[in-house]
Amino acid sequence: MSAMTSGQTVETVGAVTGTGTTDDAGRQRAPWSEVWRIGRVRMRVEVLQLTRNTGLLIYTFALPVVMLLLFGSIFRGKIAGTDATYQQVYATGMIGMCVINGALQNLAYQVATERHTRALKRLRSTPMPAVSYFLGKVASVLAATLAQVAVMLTVGVAVMGLRLPTSPGPWLTFTWVLLLGCTACSLLGIGLSGLIRSENGSAVVWLPIMVLQFISGVFIVFSTLPKPVQEIGAVFPVKWLCQGMRSVFLPDSFKYSEPAGSWEHGRLALVLTAWCVVGLVMCLKTFTWRGRDDG
Template identity: 45%
Template sequence: MSTATHTSPALSASAAAFGMGRTVRLGLSRIGYETKIYFRQTDTLFFTFLFPVIMLTIFSVAFQGMGNVGANPDGTGGISQAAAYLPGMIAAGILLSGVQNLGVDIAAERSDGTLKRLGGTPLPVLSYFFGKMGQVFATSILQIALLLLVAVVAFGVSLPTDPAKWMTFAWVYLLGIATSAILGIAISRLPRTGKSATAVIIPPVLILQFISGVYLQFSLLPNWLQTVASIFPLKWIAQGMRSVFLPETFASVEPGGSWNLGAVAIALLIWLVAGLVICRVTFRWIRKDS
């Protein structure tokens, strides 16, 4: 008489819970490791973490002689140059923290054999991505805090006092940073080698900043360039941030004459889903026997 071995549903659920708990624990430890490595890389610190702060300082000082943005004909009213540039620099920082940082970093790890070595360890794939995503969230929060501190202390920018504005900031930030991080993982497949990663990834990211309302006022761009920029997520992140930090009167110069936050959410969700699909199709966890 033969006997069959059956795994009870309770044991299966317990094993799954243990496996997920282990994945989360390893992921949390990876966040600390990834963040330490991030702050030890001087090029990453300059071109990703400090770059928006430096650009905010340069533009605020260079253009302060032009007077306030949106001032009345008699020169009264409006906002300072620093206040006008702040939302764009926050949006740029979000893109740099996700797309540029992860795109270059993962491409280099693939090229130098780091992914292959990790593939030979018990580290789950989800723990690896948990660490990367956690590092992006942690460093971008610190970057935004530094941007706000510089804007307020050095340039006297007044921050919003309406709680609704900060609620908008929260969901635009979370959706924007998640989308940027996922796209950074997806774009890491483009460079053929780790050495070419910066040359492949940084130029498109820089171009997007110029056409998406970061360095130049979006309404001043030609219509066809606004249409091109609207395809990509940075334009929508910047628009969402402008709705938080700029006066309501500035909405009239936006496309359609409003902040259009519904379109911001839809555009970022589309890019988030597209990025997840691309990552699922293209990312390979390189095992030793591959």
């Protein structure tokens, strides 16, 4: 089977058949078996495209490692009143950074680029169901995020003294925090892609994400930030994603350094879920298959 890129129509998509309702373009809706079949093809295509994008791979995998090693070499020693070191805290923050970069920032750029090159418009003209397209994006996000997290954990354990949990409880927390974080960031990424009005408009997304990382505990220990900055950071999902990762990989004594003196797993889940809803609303309101200059 030949590979399919975003700007190409291939025979593997095939003619979608079936009876029932029609979509917003007036086309007949495909049965779920066909949606899933084409979605699997799209998943393979998206993951293959990801592995062939050398520049994106370097940025995605090298940047977090370089940042971790840089901050880890500058800030050393234990954090007062805890059994955690600065290096361990930065390792957990970089795991959160991997989710933000892979599921939000990179996805926003990819979708915006496909829209501006009219690849989305061409894909929409094929029999491929819209759901199949998004299944492919989900697969690429999960593949990239899991690979990045694996790299960061390896570096964290080997160089930063990070200790992996030995009981199933923390790993269960890690799983639901990662899934909620990926879901919220993916939806926000697709929604924010509509704000990138040109191929050179990436700063619209990049700049606020970079600011959020600084005020959310990625590059600076969250408890050392001024109170007003903490309150602003607590509104957004980045802070809660990083706090969830700290709860998994840092000693339990570190929770007393958090603003609330606990890991706040219940509130964490509510905030990330709320951002999933916000991201979904943004997708429904802002996502389009055509660029503003398309006919």
